[in-house]
Amino acid sequence: MSSDRYAIDDVAFIGRTVEEYEHMFDLDLSAWEGQSVLDCPGGACAFVAEANTRDIDAVGVDILYDVPPDELHEKCESDVDTAIAGFEGVEDQFIWEFYDDVADVRAHWTAAYQEFIADYADRFDTDRYVDAQLPDLPFEDDSFSLVLSANLMFLYMEKFDYEFHEQSLLELARVASDEVRVYPLERFDGKRYPRLDELREVLADEGYETELRPVPFRFQHGAEELLRIEV
Ligand SMILES: C[S@@+](CC[C@H](N)C(=O)[O-])C[C@H]1O[C@@H](n2cnc3c(N)ncnc32)[C@H](O)[C@@H]1O
Numbered sequence: 001m002s003s004d005r006y007a008i009d010d011v012a013f014i015g016r017t018v019e020e021y022e023h024m025f026d027l028d029l030s031a032w033e034g035q036s037v038l039d040c041p042g043g044a045c046a047f048v049a050e051a052n053t054r055d056i057d058a059v060g061v062d063i064l065y066d067v068p069p070d071e072l073h074e075k076c077e078s079d080v081d082t083a084i085a086g087f088e089g090v091e092d093q094f095i096w097e098f099y100d101d102v103a104d105v106r107a108h109w110t111a112a113y114q115e116f117i118a119d120y121a122d123r124f125d126t127d128r129y130v131d132a133q134l135p136d137l138p139f140e141d142d143s144f145s146l147v148l149s150a151n152l153m154f155l156y157m158e159k160f161d162y163e164f165h166e167q168s169l170l171e172l173a174r175v176a177s178d179e180v181r182v183y184p185l186e187r188f189d190g191k192r193y194p195r196l197d198e199l200r201e202v203l204a205d206e207g208y209e210t211e212l213r214p215v216p217f218r219f220q221h222g223a224e225e226l227l228r229i230e231v
Contacts, residue, residue: 015044023217049119069121135167190222
């Protein structure tokens with residue numbers, strides 16, 4: 001763990017509340033009622049559980065959705081601890097607008113994983129939580145109206161090469177019928193993915209229009225826009 005900027009060694013299995021997702025993705029959930037939404041990676045997010053209670057056919061994909069609920073619950077707890085410990089000494093590198101302080105971040109991420117794990121335990125081995133791995137998704141073309149992807153691509157840019165980013169965006173677009181939203185476009189220190197324009201050109205060559213859209217969420221410096229892919 002670096003001491004001068006926020007960093008965690010592995011991709012954390014953590015998750016966000018619906019409120020966080022609504023801000024990160026500039027999302028009006030009521031607009032998607034009666035439709036299907038994919039959250040990839042879903043991690044320990046409350047999104048899939050809660051969206052399904054709101055007449056949205058929501059599905060989550062994560063590389064760890066083969067892990068039994070009890071074991072995954074333990075990982076949720078330890079990964080939140082690790083992710084929260086990473087803020088020590090670098091709190092001033094974040095914008096404390098959506099969250100009050102580090103304790104508030106913990107409260108949100110804990111609430112998210114508790115809601116997630118209850119639903120996951122009830123629905124383990126159903127088609128609501130799908131064990132799969134970007135850049136290959138086990139879905140037909142146009143399976144979901146909306147596809148959301150937060151806090152994997154771009155954020156962990158050093159862990160994944162350019163090809164992973166390109167193939168993953170094309171895959172997310174393939175399984176979407178309306179649109180894809182990806183957030184953030186920066187790593188923790190606010191550095192934007194350097195080859196974003198190149199990725200947008202590839203998407204354009206494949207017939208997808210893209211735009212960078214402002215979001216009403218402030219936490220990481222510079223992370224003020226999402227990538228929207230229109231399908
Ligand atoms: C930081 S969490 C983000 C979860 C959620 N989207 C959020 O914003 O809170 C990153 C997630 O990506 C998952 N993951 C890592 N590599 C993956 C891959 N190749 N395909 C799908 N999920 C992956 C991890 O298991 C972890 O749950």
